[in-house]
Amino acid sequence: MDHCILKAKLVDINTGGNLVVFLNSEDAQKYNIEDSDRLMMSWKKAGGVVVEVHLSEDFIPQGKIGLSSEIQDKLHIKNGEEIKLRVIDVPESVRAIARQLNGVDLDYQQIESIIKDIVNYRLDDVMVAFYLAGAFWDGADYDKIYNITKAMVETGHVFEFKGEVVDKHSTGGLSGNRITPLIVSIVASLGIKFPKTSSRAVTSPAGTADTMEVLMPVTFDNKGIKEIVDQAGACIVWGAKDIAPSDDRIIKVAHQLPTEPTNKMITSIMAKKVAMDANYLVIDVPVNSTAKVKTLDQAREIKSVFEYLGKRFGIKVKVLPYESKDPVGQGIGPALEARDVLRVIQRKKDRPLDLEEKAVFFSGQLLELVGRAESGEGTELAQKQLDSGAAEEKLREIIKVQGGDPKIDSEEIKIGQEVYEVKAEKDGHVKLINDSHLDWLARILGAPSIKEAGLYLYKGAGDEVKKGEVLFALYANNKRRLKATRDSLDDNPIYYVS
Amino acid sequence: MDHCILKAKLVDINTGGNLVVFLNSEDAQKYNIEDSDRLMMSWKKAGGVVVEVHLSEDFIPQGKIGLSSEIQDKLHIKNGEEIKLRVIDVPESVRAIARQLNGVDLDYQQIESIIKDIVNYRLDDVMVAFYLAGAFWDGADYDKIYNITKAMVETGHVFEFKGEVVDKHSTGGLSGNRITPLIVSIVASLGIKFPKTSSRAVTSPAGTADTMEVLMPVTFDNKGIKEIVDQAGACIVWGAKDIAPSDDRIIKVAHQLPTEPTNKMITSIMAKKVAMDANYLVIDVPVNSTAKVKTLDQAREIKSVFEYLGKRFGIKVKVLPYESKDPVGQGIGPALEARDVLRVIQRKKDRPLDLEEKAVFFSGQLLELVGRAESGEGTELAQKQLDSGAAEEKLREIIKVQGGDPKIDSEEIKIGQEVYEVKAEKDGHVKLINDSHLDWLARILGAPSIKEAGLYLYKGAGDEVKKGEVLFALYANNKRRLKATRDSLDDNPIYYVS
Numbered sequence: 004m005d006h007c008i009l010k011a012k013l014v015d016i017n018t019g020g021n022l023v024v025f026l027n028s029e030d031a032q033k034y035n036i037e038d039s040d041r042l043m044m045s046w047k048k049a050g051g052v053v054v055e056v057h058l059s060e061d062f063i064p065q066g067k068i069g070l071s072s073e074i075q076d077k078l079h080i081k082n083g084e085e086i087k088l089r090v091i092d093v094p095e096s097v098r099a100i101a102r103q104l105n106g107v108d109l110d111y112q113q114i115e116s117i118i119k120d121i122v123n124y125r126l127d128d129v130m131v132a133f134y135l136a137g138a139f140w141d142g143a144d145y146d147k148i149y150n151i152t153k154a155m156v157e158t159g160h161v162f163e164f165k166g167e168v169v170d171k172h173s174t175g176g177l178s179g180n181r182i183t184p185l186i187v188s189i190v191a192s193l194g195i196k197f198p199k200t201s202s203r204a205v206t207s208p209a210g211t212a213d214t215m216e217v218l219m220p221v222t223f224d225n226k227g228i229k230e231i232v233d234q235a236g237a238c239i240v241w242g243a244k245d246i247a248p249s250d251d252r253i254i255k256v257a258h259q260l261p262t263e264p265t266n267k268m269i270t271s272i273m274a275k276k277v278a279m280d281a282n283y284l285v286i287d288v289p290v291n292s293t294a295k296v297k298t299l300d301q302a303r304e305i306k307s308v309f310e311y312l313g314k315r316f317g318i319k320v321k322v323l324p325y326e327s328k329d330p331v332g333q334g335i336g337p338a339l340e341a342r343d344v345l346r347v348i349q350r351k352k353d354r355p356l357d358l359e360e361k362a363v364f365f366s367g368q369l370l371e372l373v374g375r376a377e378s379g380e381g382t383e384l385a386q387k388q389l390d391s392g393a394a395e396e397k398l399r400e401i402i403k404v405q406g407g408d409p410k411i412d413s414e415e416i417k418i419g420q421e422v423y424e425v426k427a428e429k430d431g432h433v434k435l436i437n438d439s440h441l442d443w444l445a446r447i448l449g450a451p452s453i454k455e456a457g458l459y460l461y462k463g464a465g466d467e468v469k470k471g472e473v474l475f476a477l478y479a480n481n482k483r484r485l486k487a488t489r490d491s492l493d494d495n496p497i498y499y500v501s
Numbered sequence: 502m503d504h505c506i507l508k509a510k511l512v513d514i515n516t517g518g519n520l521v522v523f524l525n526s527e528d529a530q531k532y533n534i535e536d537s538d539r540l541m542m543s544w545k546k547a548g549g550v551v552v553e554v555h556l557s558e559d560f561i562p563q564g565k566i567g568l569s570s571e572i573q574d575k576l577h578i579k580n581g582e583e584i585k586l587r588v589i590d591v592p593e594s595v596r597a598i599a600r601q602l603n604g605v606d607l608d609y610q611q612i613e614s615i616i617k618d619i620v621n622y623r624l625d626d627v628m629v630a631f632y633l634a635g636a637f638w639d640g641a642d643y644d645k646i647y648n649i650t651k652a653m654v655e656t657g658h659v660f661e662f663k664g665e666v667v668d669k670h671s672t673g674g675l676s677g678n679r680i681t682p683l684i685v686s687i688v689a690s691l692g693i694k695f696p697k698t699s700s701r702a703v704t705s706p707a708g709t710a711d712t713m714e715v716l717m718p719v720t721f722d723n724k725g726i727k728e729i730v731d732q733a734g735a736c737i738v739w740g741a742k743d744i745a746p747s748d749d750r751i752i753k754v755a756h757q758l759p760t761e762p763t764n765k766m767i768t769s770i771m772a773k774k775v776a777m778d779a780n781y782l783v784i785d786v787p788v789n790s791t792a793k794v795k796t797l798d799q800a801r802e803i804k805s806v807f808e809y810l811g812k813r814f815g816i817k818v819k820v821l822p823y824e825s826k827d828p829v830g831q832g833i834g835p836a837l838e839a840r841d842v843l844r845v846i847q848r849k850k851d852r853p854l855d856l857e858e859k860a861v862f863f864s865g866q867l868l869e870l871v872g873r874a875e876s877g878e879g880t881e882l883a884q885k886q887l888d889s890g891a892a893e894e895k896l897r898e899i900i901k902v903q904g905g906d907p908k909i910d911s912e913e914i915k916i917g918q919e920v921y922e923v924k925a926e927k928d929g930h931v932k933l934i935n936d937s938h939l940d941w942l943a944r945i946l947g948a949p950s951i952k953e954a955g956l957y958l959y960k961g962a963g964d965e966v967k968k969g970e971v972l973f974a975l976y977a978n979n980k981r982r983l984k985a986t987r988d989s990l991d992d993n994p995i996y997y998v999s
Binding site: 135255260 | 523591
């Protein structure tokens with residue numbers, strides 16, 4: 004075929020991943036198209052996305068082209084609109100991907116052509132895989148990582164805030180660890196801009212966005228985010244979709260492998276920070292065997308890449324690696340973690356002190372980095388903001404501006420009604436907490452999509468425990484879920500008492 | 502989700518590529534499944550293929566799982582059968598792919614786990630891309646190429662023929678060049694076994710399988726192929742689907758890049774030859790800028806890899822690289838190429854002598870390799886078989902055994918009724934033939950799916966031509982196709998006369 008023109012028919016199928024269209028088998032034969040062919044699709048308003056073809060004998064009538072839900076959402080094509088399909092000219096980005104695989108260094112324009120074509124779906128998932136393989140596994144040099152990050156920023160929306168803009172990020176690997184809302188509240192309470200975008204959970208029981216959604220809406224467009232930050236001096240929102248937009252597709256492909264190259268992770272993080280206009284940045288790097296960063300050597304390498312990128316982008320960066328695998332805080336799951344956050348900020352007696360301590364430490368680091376505190380005095384200032392109620396006031400302001408209930412109390416947060424407590428079978432000390440079992444149990448309970456589901460850890464590693472004392476509790480919103488999780492307890496122990 | 506059980510509902514959609522299933526959105530939410538998630542699907546009879554999920558609100562009712570046509574074909578699942586979906590444990594093959602990307606050398610078992618999981622759809626196209634990137638672009642060593650080839654052979658059907666078994670292959674890059682049926686006929690006429698599997702065109706106007714299908718059926722299962730070879734001593738069939746079956750999926754992914762690594766190409770070729778039980782092999786390597794092999798240096802590297810693999814597999818290999826870009830034979834397109842073949846074998850006056858000469862040369866090389874002719878005397882023996890009619894007799898025997906008309910005459914072959922002759926506009930010499938324009942024009946005319954479509958070249962490069970003489974003719978089966986091609990002539994010149 005040279006090209007063919009068909010009429011759009013919207014169909015109720017979500018394909019995710021590649022953009023998929025559905026054709027009638029007769030049309031396909033007429034135009035020499037086969038199932039899973041990649042073709043260039045254009046239409047009145049705009050032109051040029053790559054689509055993958057599925058065929059059907061009856062589902063789609065001749066002369067029509069079925070468009071999946073994503074295509075309708077992303078491209079705003081109407082029923083009956085004329086759609087043109089044609090053979091794909093090999094785009095420059097594909098040539099660049101092949102060149103890179105052959106070991107040729109790409110210049111910025113070539114890298115940008117790849118990232119741009121990932122964003123606008125001119126490259127499919129297979130091409131994203133070839134791109135990633137060539138970009139990150141062949142010992143990427145620093146300059147290349149800078150160019151990739153820059154291209155990821157410039158193919159999306161870039162915010163412009165005035166003055167000092169701070170940000171923090173964790174490479175992940177500890178359960179709980181919901182320090183972000185606390186750090187934002189503490190630091191922003193001193194008038195420092197803190198436009199925080201957070202992610203939802205991918206494999207963990209809750210991301211910061213999942214947790215904060217218990218307290219307030221977190222989904223806003225770029226304009227909304229700008230307005231919130233202009234008003235409250237800070238926000239805690241779900242990662243704006245136009246911020247380094249290539250990352251969504253890249254993550255989807257990269258996560259099919261059991262490990263991701265650290266440089267790939269760094270570009271993802273840094274691109275979002277640059278696009279958020281941060282000029283001070285603290286990176287929390289927990290190091291343990293189940294985290295993304297597994298050794299201190301790897302952490303040191305990461306540190307030096309972040310510092311290099313910081314210099315190139317004009318961002319003061321502080322990277323803080325440390326070995327730990329203990330959960331931080333006591334709640335696991337969106338609602339239970341949100342309750343921990345409020346308990347700390349409200350200075351409740353039963354607040355998790357490890358969470359507070361860590362949040363204060365990182366806030367102090369940021370304050371020192373910005374120059375609001377002398378070296379060694381940041382922690383004290385951060386603690387003061389928390390103790391004085393200034394941080395609480397700031398969090399309630401953010402909740403209000405984002406449309407939540409600013410008066411909410413930690414104990415009003417709804418948690419699962421179905422509870423099961425696991426008790427110690429003997430006296431002793433809590434020995435080890437298995438993070439991945441913890442995560443798995445929380446997922447069976449329904450977290451993160453069921454906000455109220457999760458676990459509450461009464462005991463931490465090293466704590467003394469007496470026979471019959473509660474070690475931890477499961478929370479679910481129905482009996483079936485609770486039972487399924489109880490049945491999984493034996494295979495997924497999280498504490499050992501000895 | 503841990504797992505869920507749904508009832509099979511067969512749906513009329515062909516997805517190609519990955520195996521796709523369709524779920525109701527409510528079910529998906531209930532089980533925490535998202536569109537484009539990869540899950541492990543198992544059912545009564547067997548267990549374990551990786552499927553990609555598409556979601557729908559109405560297309561699929563709750564409790565059902567829609568299975569695309571490929572899944573029905575490949576897995577023989579019945580309507581209403583119970584289907585279990587569960588989270589994928591990361592298979593060993595995925596770990597091996599990641600390890601390979603990290604520069605670790607894989608052992609044979611690991612390579613085999615990858616190839617096996619490609620064959621049985623436990624790895625999707627993205628994983629195939631990651632595998633290819635790690636396997637072939639990092640300067641693969643010979644031993645690794647051997648292991649990959651071996652795994653490709655052993656994950657499929659392996660034929661066992663007795664005695665001397667010969668084969669030939671072309672890496673491609675010349676238009677026409679339909680020497681294979683002639684070589685098979687000549688060599689097999691001396692009682693040497695020649696079980697030839699051929700491919701269909703991917704980007705060219707005809708593959709050997711497309712061309713021979715004009716004369717006889719070419720699609721057979723393994724048992725059928727064995728019977729044909731046992732009876733006729735040779736066959737010319739479309740590449741048996743169980744022969745190195747990973748290659749189909751690998752080619753689909755690799756062909757999305759503009760160039761393929763030569764080692765990837767060599768494994769594809771060699772795996773099929775080993776599986777066909779060949780013990781003598783001649784490789785035709787045309788070298789030119791539009792062919793797969795672009796330089797003599799590259800050809801020399803290929804030669805040495807083939808010779809290495811030949812030693813490991815116990816196959817005597819002769820690789821023959823030469824620079825050329827001129828079409829061989831005069832017909833382009835299945836029917837016109839089949840006519841060329843018959844004209845040569847029938848010793849017709851207007852037979853293309855360049856095609857004959859090349860076929861005789863390669864036949865001679867094979868005969869010398871097998872030891873049926875002294876060095877330097879193979880060509881003469883091959884020519885004798887052609888001149889004596891022995892080769893014709895053998896071809897007609899093969900046509901008969903494969904179910905075609907053994908009495909067919911070259912001039913009975915049906916070619917396109919719509920003809921347009923392109924004439925020289927001045928006296929001079931034919932200067933250059935642009936292969937890719939030639940291919941493109943043949944594709945617009947409808948080749949290879951329309952057998953009768955194509956071009957016939959009256960003049961070759963270097964020939965003298967007088968104003969008004971016919972240079973070449975276009976053949977189509979309808980006026981619309983012919984007109985579209987005529988309209989493309991100016992943009993796609995194939996001869997220059999000067």
